[in-house]
Amino acid sequence: MSEAYVHGYHPRENERLQDQAGTLVELLHSDTSYPPGSVVLEAGCGVGAQTVTLAQRSPRARFTSVDVSADSVAEAKRRADAAGLTNVQFQQADIFALPFAAESFDHVFVCFVLEHLSRPVEALAILNGLLRPGGTMTVIEGDYGSTYFHPDSSAAHKAIQCLVELQRLAGGNALIGRQLYPLMVEAGLEAVHVSPRMVYVDSSRPDLVDGVTRKTFTAMIEGVRESAIEAGITDPEAFDAGIRDLHRTTAADGVFCYTFFKGVGEKRRRA
Ligand SMILES: C[S@@+](CC[C@H](N)C(=O)[O-])C[C@H]1O[C@@H](n2cnc3c(N)ncnc32)[C@H](O)[C@@H]1O
Numbered sequence: 458m459s460e461a462y463v464h465g466y467h468p469r470e471n472e473r474l475q476d477q478a479g480t481l482v483e484l485l486h487s488d489t490s491y492p493p494g495s496v497v498l499e500a501g502c503g504v505g506a507q508t509v510t511l512a513q514r515s516p517r518a519r520f521t522s523v524d525v526s527a528d529s530v531a532e533a534k535r536r537a538d539a540a541g542l543t544n545v546q547f548q549q550a551d552i553f554a555l556p557f558a559a560e561s562f563d564h565v566f567v568c569f570v571l572e573h574l575s576r577p578v579e580a581l582a583i584l585n586g587l588l589r590p591g592g593t594m595t596v597i598e599g600d601y602g603s604t605y606f607h608p609d610s611s612a613a614h615k616a617i618q619c620l621v622e623l624q625r626l627a628g629g630n631a632l633i634g635r636q637l638y639p640l641m642v643e644a645g646l647e648a649v650h651v652s653p654r655m656v657y658v659d660s661s662r663p664d665l666v667d668g669v670t671r672k673t674f675t676a677m678i679e680g681v682r683e684s685a686i687e688a689g690i691t692d693p694e695a696f697d698a699g700i701r702d703l704h705r706t707t708a709a710d711g712v713f714c715y716t717f718f719k720g721v722g723e724k725r726r727r728a
Contacts, residue, residue, distance in 0.1 A: 600634030616699025646722030
């Protein structure tokens with residue numbers, strides 16, 4: 458693996474990614490579908506949380522989904538098979554050493570991957586090189602700095618900051634969502650358009666309280682507890698107080714907000 462990966466590969470992380478995908482499908486995917494016959498590369502597919510949605514929404518497009526982790530690719534394949542998908546092929550591959558010919562894809566899709574990379578522009582430029590002229594690149598990223606909630610809590614913000622700091626120490630950037638536009642432009646994409654996708658959660662939507670606030674966001678922060686303590690950026694009491702306050706936002710009077718960023722750009726057409 459060429460890049461450190463803060464969130465790990467254990468089953469709880471896989472379950473979290475599945476919960477996240479289920480709850481956020483409409484918010485993130487409603488405007489993504491690929492025409493029949495088109496050839497799509499999904500880079501960094503992980504355990505296939507987005508793959509199943511992508512392939513189901515574009516049943517006559519053909520997907521190649523790759524990830525640097527062979528275990529994740531195997532799990533993604535199992536999930537795709539279980540969903541009865543026949544339009545996806547999986548391959549273990551590193552974005553920085555992809556075994557594909559230039560301009561061999563009509564579209565590229567990348568979700569929650571750039572935040573883990575120390576060279577995100579280089580990754581996007583490599584993927585851009587695989588697009589045919591006029592093809593599209595879709596990139597989705599979160600941004601931990603976009604989190605706010607009620608009741609507000611400095612302990613909770615500090616716990617979130619632990620993840621941001623660990624990601625930084627690992628060479629990544631947990632605040633990358635806000636940078637999608639400049640990154641995509643720098644990588645050479647044209648007609649780039651970024652749309653913020655805010656998820657707003659209050660107790661009138663128990664599915665979101667559970668799927669987003671509890672099982673996705675808070676679980677993600679809780680997942681870095683040991684590493685953050687080990688790295689000396691927090692202590693158990695301070696961290697646990699932050700997690701308690703994040704859970705507090707799931708109460709009847711609690712509110713939680715987070716923004717994803719979705720960018721779509723185009724490969725330069727020949728003159
Ligand atoms: C947070 S997961 C996202 C997975 C999936 N896209 C999703 O939205 O559920 C990030 C994935 O990027 C993969 N990844 C990180 N660096 C990579 C690289 N250099 N090449 C390919 N995949 C990479 C990791 O193995 C991991 O599966």
